[in-house]
Amino acid sequence: MLVLGIESSCDETALALVDEGRPLASVLASQADIHALFGGVVPELASREHYRYMGPLFDELMRRAGVGPQAIDLVCASRGPGLLGSLLVGVGFAKALALGLGVPFLGIDHLHAHLLAAGIDNELTFPSLGLLVSGGHTHIYRMEAPWRFITLGRTLDDAAGEAFDKAAKLAGLPYPGGAQLDRLARTGEPGALALPRPYLDNDNLDFSFSGLKTAAALWLEKSCPESWPRPLPSPEAAPKALRDFCAAFNKAVVDTLCAKTERALRRNPDIRTLVLAGGAAANSLLRERAAELMRAHGGRCLVPPPRLCTDNAVMTAYAGWLLGKEGYFHDLAMETIPRGRKIPEDMLCAPEA
Template identity: 65%
Template sequence: MLCLGIESSCDETALALVEDGRLLDAVLASQVDMHALFGGVVPELASREHYRYMGPLYDALMSRNARTASELDVVAVSRGPGLLGSLLVGVAFAKGLALGVGARLVGVNHLHAHLLAAGLEQELSFPALGLLVSGGHTHLYRMDGPDAFVTLGRTLDDAAGEAFDKAGKLMGLAYPAGKLMDELASRGDAEAVSFPRPYVHNDTLDFSFSGLKTAAAAFLDSLPEERRWPRPVRSAEGAPRTLCDCCAAYTQAVVDTLLIKTGRALDRHPDLKTLVLAGGVAANSHLRRQAEALMRRRGGRLVTPSPKLCTDNAAMVAYAGWRLAATGGHHDLSLEAVPRGRPLPDDLRHGPACRTA
């Protein structure tokens, strides 16, 4: 079964082909450089860039794999959550293509696709605990199957990735700040600066990172002039010690907060022996290393995609679509794009399973 995946939820236009659970190829057009001029994603510009890139990327992907549209069994698309204008470009393209070639249309939950992406590279068994950590979302899920996710906790305000980006901006780090902060943190002393572990002195599995960002702003404001650094910071090379220590302490505060709640979720669901870590922030080396140590202490297993599959990509959408279609899941042309802040409807229909070989 050949599945085309389409991703356009934010600022990456991406398409990929997955056949019988195996990634064949993927293409991507990034808008990072353009949005960096504004210090963040501009929704209107993102939508226009998706519209500009979608057709040429599709042609390039199919051509270099010597495939035709008539060979597609499934067209899977991120239907939300995300930027509405961006999502609409991908959903409209998917609907037109599926209708034109008679392929099965599958709308994919972008967040669930992140967590399923690890299945492209290693065995993904259920049930499992899913920790999704991205720029826009921080969620804990109980995963009982590829289409059976139960939300256990979520952020009440800023997501972990957003907390990194906002703090990075305050520190003068070039956008996007996540990767550079990771490098700077590796050179610093996390004990040199004291940051709080926000919203952990409670009995919930929800997160809140807005207070941590405020604490970072207060610390930076309190620095005497002689300990400040020139901005913008574009490289870890030659970075001052104070900046490295600040990044290390901030990173450790985020990681500790995430893993405190993760450990709490594992305590409440003792049958879960696998932790699936995914999303853009899952590429953070400190989080990956300490999450692995957590599961090792508990006698469990950490499953996480390679860094290239942690950020927004179409391979995860194609793989999720393939898994759903293989069990008969599909949508009709009434499929709606769902922006961030609105719950995705449970409207996946089921019919005869697509052929899997």
């Protein structure tokens, strides 16, 4: 089964082909340089860029794969959550293509696809625990099957990746700042300042990072040395105070994520696999601590390679393949779901032949 995946949930326009579960070809156009001018993603600009890139990228994907559109057996697109205008461009293109080719269409939960991407290079076993850490979402799932995810916890306000990016912006780091903060954190001393571990004094699995972001902003306002250049001309110019701040903030977020993950593992003793995914899963300290946590629980931690942690279409096509080979599909009236709304379980399933 040759599956086309389309990803346009935020500011990356991406298309990929997966053949029997193995990536065949992929293309991606990033909008990072455009949105860097504004310090964050501008939704209207993002949707216009998706519209501009989508057709040429499809043609380039076919050229790289060496196949024609008629070879495609299933067309998939991220249906949400994400920026509504951006999602509509990808979903609209996918529906039109599926209709024109006479093949099934499938809308993919963008968050689930991030976690399922760990199965491209590893064997996924179920049930597993899924920790999704991205710029817009922080969720803990019990993964029963590729088509069944049970939400155990979620962020009540800022996501962990968003907290990283906002703290980096406050500290004067260039957009997108999460990766820069992680890089500087490796050379700092986390004990140099005290930051809270937010929302742990409870018995649930939800997250809240807004208080940590506020604590970081207050510290920067009161304690930022005058010798600390803002904005920072380059990461190499970072003074020790900035490196220490990055290390302290990084550790506070990771400590919080790992504390809730360990709590989830204790409540699900049958689980021996943790799947860590999302853009912030590329954070070096989080990857190390998650692996240590699972070794302590006698299990394993699976993480997609860094290129598949950020938004990409390979994960969309792979998730589509997992679902499509079981007969799942959507009709063309499927609704696109923006961020903040729950994605319905409305897939249809073709009867077995």
